[in-house]
Amino acid sequence: xxxxxxxxxxxxxxxxxHPFARLLDVIREGLELTGTKEGCGEGECGACSVLLDGExxxxxxxxxxxxxxxxxxxxxxxxxxxxxxxxxSFMKCGGAQCGICTPGMLIxxxxxxxxxxxxxxxxxxxxxAGNLCRCTGYSQIIESIQKxxxxx
Amino acid sequence: MRGxxxxxxxxxxxxxxxxxxxxxxGAKPFAGGTDLMVLFEAGLLAPGKYLDxxxxxxxxxxxxxxxxxxxxxxxxxxxxxxxxxxxxxxxILGLASREVGALAxxxxxxxxxxxxxxxxAADFPPGLLVYxxxxxxxxxxxxxxxxxxxxxxxxxxxxxxxxxxxxxxxLKPEFQKYHHFWRKVGNRRAQAISKTMMAGIxxxxxxxxxxxxxxxxxxxxxxxxxxxxxxxxxxxxxxTQNIQEAKQLLSKDIHxxxxxxxxxxxxxxxxxxxxxxxxxxxx
Ligand SMILES: Cc1cc2nc3c(=O)[nH]c(=O)nc-3n(C[C@H](O)[C@H](O)[C@H](O)COP(=O)(O)OP(=O)(O)OC[C@H]3O[C@@H](n4cnc5c(N)ncnc54)[C@H](O)[C@@H]3O)c2cc1C
Ligand code: FES
Ligand code: FES
Numbered sequence: 218x219x220x221x222x223x224x225x226x227x228x229x230x231x232x233x234x235h236p237f238a239r240l241l242d243v244i245r246e247g248l249e250l251t252g253t254k255e256g257c258g259e260g261e262c263g264a265c266s267v268l269l270d271g272e273x274x275x276x277x278x279x280x281x282x283x284x285x286x287x288x289x290x291x292x293x294x295x296x297x298x299x300x301x302x303x304x305x306s307f308m309k310c311g312g313a314q315c316g317i318c319t320p321g322m323l324i325x326x327x328x329x330x331x332x333x334x335x336x337x338x339x340x341x342x343x344x345x346a347g348n349l350c351r352c353t354g355y356s357q358i359i360e361s362i363q364k365x366x367x368x369x
Numbered sequence: 370m371r372g373x374x375x376x377x378x379x380x381x382x383x384x385x386x387x388x389x390x391x392x393x394x395g396a397k398p399f400a401g402g403t404d405l406m407v408l409f410e411a412g413l414l415a416p417g418k419y420l421d422x423x424x425x426x427x428x429x430x431x432x433x434x435x436x437x438x439x440x441x442x443x444x445x446x447x448x449x450x451x452x453x454x455x456x457x458x459x460x461i462l463g464l465a466s467r468e469v470g471a472l473a474x475x476x477x478x479x480x481x482x483x484x485x486x487x488x489x490a491a492d493f494p495p496g497l498l499v500y501x502x503x504x505x506x507x508x509x510x511x512x513x514x515x516x517x518x519x520x521x522x523x524x525x526x527x528x529x530x531x532x533x534x535x536x537x538x539x540l541k542p543e544f545q546k547y548h549h550f551w552r553k554v555g556n557r558r559a560q561a562i563s564k565t566m567m568a569g570i571x572x573x574x575x576x577x578x579x580x581x582x583x584x585x586x587x588x589x590x591x592x593x594x595x596x597x598x599x600x601x602x603x604x605x606x607x608x609t610q611n612i613q614e615a616k617q618l619l620s621k622d623i624h625x626x627x628x629x630x631x632x633x634x635x636x637x638x639x640x641x642x643x644x645x646x647x648x649x650x651x652x
Contacts, residue, residue, distance in 0.1 A: 237379040237419070239406075258371070258410045260403060260474060261560055272447075272476045278406040279477070280399070282379050283423055325472070346559030347471025 221285050225250070226294030236282035241265045243281045244291060252292035252320045256349070263348030266321035267291050273328040275347075292320035295327065303327060303365045312361030314352035321348050326362045336362065372409045376416035385427045388420060389509045393532040396420040400443060401477040403470070404486045428481065428536060431455055438542055442481025442535040450475065458542040460549040461496035461568045468492065471559045481535040487525050487591070490630075492553060494521065494592035495568035498584035500540050507536040514539075521591035547572050547580075550647040554639055563587040564631040565640045569647045576652055578602050583644070588625035588636050595622035598644070607652035615648065616641040 218233045225248060232247045244253050244267065256264035258277045265276040268290040295301045303326055306312065313319040322345065329336060329344040336344075341359045350358060379399070382388035392398065396418040399405055408414040422428060428443040431452055438455060446466035449455060456463030469475055469483075469492050483493040484504070494517075502517040506529060517538065520528050529535065550569040555561025565588050571581040581602050586592035597618050605611045625636035 235374045235377075235379075236381075237374055237377045237409075259407045260470065263471070263473065266473060273473045274477055275473045277410070278402050280379055280402060280406070280421075282381055282421055283402070285381070328472070343559075344472055347473050 219282065221281050223284060223286075224288040226290060234281050237280045239277055240267070240269075240279040240281050240284050240289075241276040244276060244289070250291050250293050254317055254320055256317070256321075261347075261349070262318075263321040263325060263345075264318055266324040266348065268324060268328060271328075271331070273325055290324070290327070292323055295323060303330070303362070306365035307358070307361040310361040310364060311357040312353065318348060318350040318352075322350065322358055326358075326365075329362070330365075338363070370412045372412055372414050372416070377414075377419060378417075379419045379421060381421040381424060383424065385425050385507075388422055388425055389507065389532075389534065391418075391420045392534060393509050394418075395531070398422045398485075398534055400479045400482045401445065403474050403478040404482055404488075422534065428534070436541065437539055439537050439539045440480060441537050442484075443479050444481075446470075446475035446478055446480075447472070449480070458544070459496070459500055459540060461499065461551045461570070462493075464551040465492045465496050465553070465566075465568070468553050468558065474560075480538065484520070484538070485527065485529055485535050487521060487527050489524065489590055489592070490562050490587045491592070492563060492566060492586065495566055495584040495586045496551065497538060497540075498592060498594050499568045499570050499582040500544065501582075502538045502540045504538050505536040506530075506533045508533040512536060518594065524590035544570055548651045550650065552643045552646065554643065562630060565625070565636045565643065567640065567643045567647065569644075571647075571651045573607065573651055576607050578605055578607060578651070583647075585623050585640055588623040588640055593622070595619065597621040602648075607648060612645055612648045616644055619644055 219236045220231055221234050222231045234243050241255055244250050254264040256262035260275045260278045267276045270287045303323055325345050325348050338359050341362050399419045399421050400423055429441045432439045433454055446469045449466040450463050480493050483491045497517045503514050504517045504520050505512055505514050547570040553566040554564050566586045569583045572579045581599050583595040583598055584592055598615050601618055602615055619641050625633040627633050
């Protein structure tokens with residue numbers, strides 16, 4: 218076990234963890250932030266997406282030692298007092314149905330919006346290509362992002 | 370079933386010197402983890418000592434000079450696709466990087482990992498082959514430089530010794546006058562392991578081929594240059610007959626097999642068509 222220090226959604230915390238434990242498990246089980254989901258466990262589906270020092274990663278592929286000292290944004294960190302514009306837009310446009318992919322979709326969308334102000338449907342499709350959704354057919358998700366306004 | 374955590378130790382190396390002595394003592398390097406964590410998830414990652422090399426600054430960064438471009442082993446696909454000069458000098462590296470996995474994989478996956486992992490389906494090697502890259506390997510004994518063409522020895526076999534790290538790859542920016550071509554064929558645009566892929570560069574004057582280099586991946590134990598096709602095409606005019614002959618000759622250079630992703634027959638046929646697409650585009 219090793220002491221790992223992370224800044225999670227703006228708050229600095231320390232946890233004891235096996236250095237090879239998946240960041241996903243530390244977030245869900247160690248920190249009890251269960252918004253981040255596990256789908257495939259092998260980098261294919263994007264359900265476990267978080268931002269690591271601002272970069273989109275699959276937390277199922279990151280051993281926690283590699284996150285030591287870094288900042289993590291999970292879906293819980295998107296909303297402060299009320300839902301963020303992206304979340305509101307997902308609700309309004311039907312971007313979420315069963316919801317299992319939604320935390321990952323929101324984080325991947327957030328990563329995209331931070332990089333570029335005007336996103337074409339093509340940018341969005343490419344940016345979300347690593348996030349699978351079994352329900353919406355994707356069109357509503359793309360619409361949700363396009364209608365969510367400027368930078369978040 | 371996923372690996373059992375107590376079977377693994379994982380340490381971070383904060384200096385290159387320390388990392389090299391760990392490697393000498395048998396630790397296995399761990400960079401972006403996008404190949405290794407998939408093995409771990411499947412319960413196929415060998416138990417033992419792993420070394421986090423992701424913080425070693427000596428293995429990071431893209432360095433440009435007039436005569437040479439060096440990519441540190443830890444360079445990610447995202448860094449490559451977003452690098453304006455590099456993608457202009459070596460378009461294939463940019464195009465290939467854009468098609469690796471999806472963004473989250475491109476943010477984490479490194480070229481050193483892609484090369485050392487030595488999958489026949491890896492997307493980076495064909496581009497390095499046509500650009501005549503060199504590779505630098507480092508150990509406590511020093512640095513050695515090899516032609517990249519000589520690095521891959523066979524299926525999952527490379528020149529890399531257990532005590533060595535890939536330090537960098539280097540390329541000469543001398544292809545401004547060339548056509549550059551990249552084509553990956555998989556089940557979908559993202560998150561697809563290639564059934565075949567081709568990198569090609571060519572210099573032509575008046576519809577005649579002055580110089581041409583072609584490399585395929587996923588159609589043999591390692592990515593490889595197509596010397597039969599190349600030497601046939603050099604000095605030839607680009608016309609239907611020569612293109613057809615080149616397509617036939619390709620079966621001397623690539624030897625695709627049947628596996629879970631495709632059949633040998635499909636791969637050969639599609640590779641021939643991709644070659645034709647390239648040749649039609651350079652005329
Ligand atoms: C969902 C998904 C999609 C993918 N899609 C593609 C794709 O489209 N195309 C493709 O080519 N690959 C793909 N990959 C595979 C993988 O992302 C790449 O091969 C990547 O470049 C590996 O780099 P890494 O740093 O993550 O390697 P790691 O997993 O850290 O290491 C891989 C191997 O290389 C060794 N190694 C790493 N760095 C060094 C070094 N500097 N010196 C010596 N040895 C080293 C390790 O010991 C290990 O054996 C995909 C993977 C996933 C999970
Ligand atoms: S659970 Fe991580 S990508 Fe699917
Ligand atoms: S809303 Fe159900 S998987 Fe996307």
